[in-house]
Amino acid sequence: MYTINDLLDLSKTIAAPLFEGKTYPWEVLADISDYIIALGSTLPEEEYEKRGENVWIARNAEVFPSAYIGAPCIIDHGAQVRHCAFIRGSAIVGKNAVVGNSTELKNVVLFDSVQTPHYNYVGDSILGYKAHMGAGSITSNVKSDKTLVVIKNGDELIETGRKKVGAILGDCVEIGCNSVLNPGTVLGRRASVYPTSCVRGVVPEDGSEFEVELPGLNVRVTEIKDHRISKMTVTKLAPPVSEEEEEENEHEMKFPWDSKDKDKDSDEDSKDAKDSKDSKEAKSKEAKETKTSKESKETSKK
Secondary structure (H helix, E strand, O other): OOOHHHHOOHHHOOOHHHHOOOOOHHHHHHHHHHHHHHHHOOOOOOOEEEOOOOEEEEOOOEEOOOOEEOOOEEEOOOOEEOOOOEEOOOEEEOOOOEEEEOOEEEEEEEOOOOEEEEOOEEEEEEEOOOOEEOOOOEEOOEOOOOOOOEEEEOOEEEEOOOOEOOEEEOOOOEEOOOOEEOOOEEEOOOOEEOOOOEEOOEEOHHHOOEEEEEOOEEEEEEEEEOOEEEEEEEEEOOOOOOHHHHHHHHHHOOOHHHHHHHHHHHHHHHHHHHHHHHHHHHHHHHHHHHHHHHHHHHHHHO
8 A cells, every 4th residue: 555566666767676675655865865876876978967066958859948847856858947946956857847947855756757747845755756736835844752764554653763754755746736745644546635634544446445534633534436425434633722721721630739829728718717706796895894993993993
């Protein structure tokens, strides 16, 4: 379901030898940079122009003047790198692939005919043959808690041993606009992701089952027929807590020792009140005794 053979047609990339001897696609991420440098030095000069150190661009590729190409990098035949594209390095751009306006690439392999045409971020990822990322869709490659990325498929967990793993897109995957692929997301061949989705885990081939998070909802699609969702489960999520509510909750927080302190304070208050009452009664009694004594003396004088 998520091995190299399950997901990728290796005849559709100049990087096929990079995957040899490996089982899972993410295993190649650590070797992309060295592979580019080794392969680049063997590319024929009549077909590839070397620009600076460790950057090779096919002579029939189109690279716009405002694009930035960082080393090491190979841009293959017929590829197009458009205005303001930012290739940070360790990137292989396949034949006839498109890297669009303001798209950023880092430590990636784009197979032939991949499209990342508008405002995409693709980092530490592998995109299979004819995979397409809609405008604004990104691969998130680092977990918020900075722990190592784990591939999750239901109850099955596969350790990657890497802090940075973006997404693995099988051949002909479609990603809708403004979607986020969380670290370690794997999408099988021809899987589809709806626009504005937040995807994690493994999506099997043809997108027969996947899970997305929408505002206030968790949606798990369990069956697709004729390119339409036929079965799914929807779970309502607890609404997010605002900063004001958090502050209110913080002031209202109760701890075990609060009741003890209150009981102690209550006991002390009761004791103080009793002492005060006793003191008043004693003073009143003393005043009465004094008055009686005076009256007695006055009577004896008469």
